[in-house]
Amino acid sequence: MIAVIVAGGKGTRLKPITNKIPKPMVKIGNKPILEHILIMFKKQGILEFIFALCYKPTLITNYFENGHKFGVNIKYTYEDQNFPLGTAGAILSSQKFINKTFVVTYADILRDLDINQMLKFHSKNNAFATINTYQHFSNPKSIIVFNKKNKVTEFIERPDQNQIKENKNPNGSVWSNASFYILEPQIFSYIPKNKKTDFGYDVFPKTLSDNKTIYTYPSLGYFTDIADITSLKKARESYKTKFSVLDD
Numbered sequence: 001m002i003a004v005i006v007a008g009g010k011g012t013r014l015k016p017i018t019n020k021i022p023k024p025m026v027k028i029g030n031k032p033i034l035e036h037i038l039i040m041f042k043k044q045g046i047l048e049f050i051f052a053l054c055y056k057p058t059l060i061t062n063y064f065e066n067g068h069k070f071g072v073n074i075k076y077t078y079e080d081q082n083f084p085l086g087t088a089g090a091i092l093s094s095q096k097f098i099n100k101t102f103v104v105t106y107a108d109i110l111r112d113l114d115i116n117q118m119l120k121f122h123s124k125n126n127a128f129a130t131i132n133t134y135q136h137f138s139n140p141k142s143i144i145v146f147n148k149k150n151k152v153t154e155f156i157e158r159p160d161q162n163q164i165k166e167n168k169n170p171n172g173s174v175w176s177n178a179s180f181y182i183l184e185p186q187i188f189s190y191i192p193k194n195k196k197t198d199f200g201y202d203v204f205p206k207t208l209s210d211n212k213t214i215y216t217y218p219s220l221g222y223f224t225d226i227a228d229i230t231s232l233k234k235a236r237e238s239y240k241t242k243f244s245v246l247d248d
Helices: 033-043 058-063 093-097 115-124 163-167 187-190 199-209 229-247
Strands: 002-004 048-053 073-080 102-106 109-111 129-135 140-148 152-157 175-183 214-218 224-225
Touching: 002 058, 002 093, 033 058, 033 109, 033 229, 048 058, 048 093, 073 093, 093 187, 109 175, 115 129, 115 175, 115 214, 129 199, 140 175, 140 214, 152 199, 152 214, 163 199, 175 199, 175 214, 187 199, 199 214, 224 229
Parallel strands: 002 048, 002 102, 048 073, 129 214
Antiparallel strands: 102 175, 109 224, 129 175, 140 152
């Protein structure tokens, strides 16, 4: 199993910290965010990685190298810093390394997720894609609508207030994209070359319109998206009681 970790963002909302280092190298506790994510995967038996880099990549490659000192194997792909290709476009260069089910996530989210159970769910449902979701209580960036069997029926990126109020999920809760995907390699056919492409805006709506089987895997564990200085402070405050336990 290969995990592709998109780690190329500039982290504009984390300035001035990210003036000198890329967002994945910002520390929580005594480790970069990206190392925490690596540990989560390793604990669950996933040891093969592709890091998709863009902004200040050498600071990441110098730290992680080939991954052997962390007990894993890491390959790297690179985007042009002047022409980033979006959340989906960033993984296209990984295609040459992938010929079976794989995982995609991002280097700015800390979470508690049973990846192996999610993989079993994906396989059992013969899914084209499975999207991890988390319950969102205010101003969600996305809404994923699904039926009682967790089959996705609609993917709404940047919903307006009416769409939030009209949420159609079985239990009435709003579930948002947690940016952790299990994908089949055929997904690459939905990502054009040299064009900015996002999973939320482009890939998932298109695959749904083509009647591809997409499921959601809701989870209630620890989840924090380190998007800005405020969320970084909260992540650091919760580190000792939350994420440090996950690292052990």
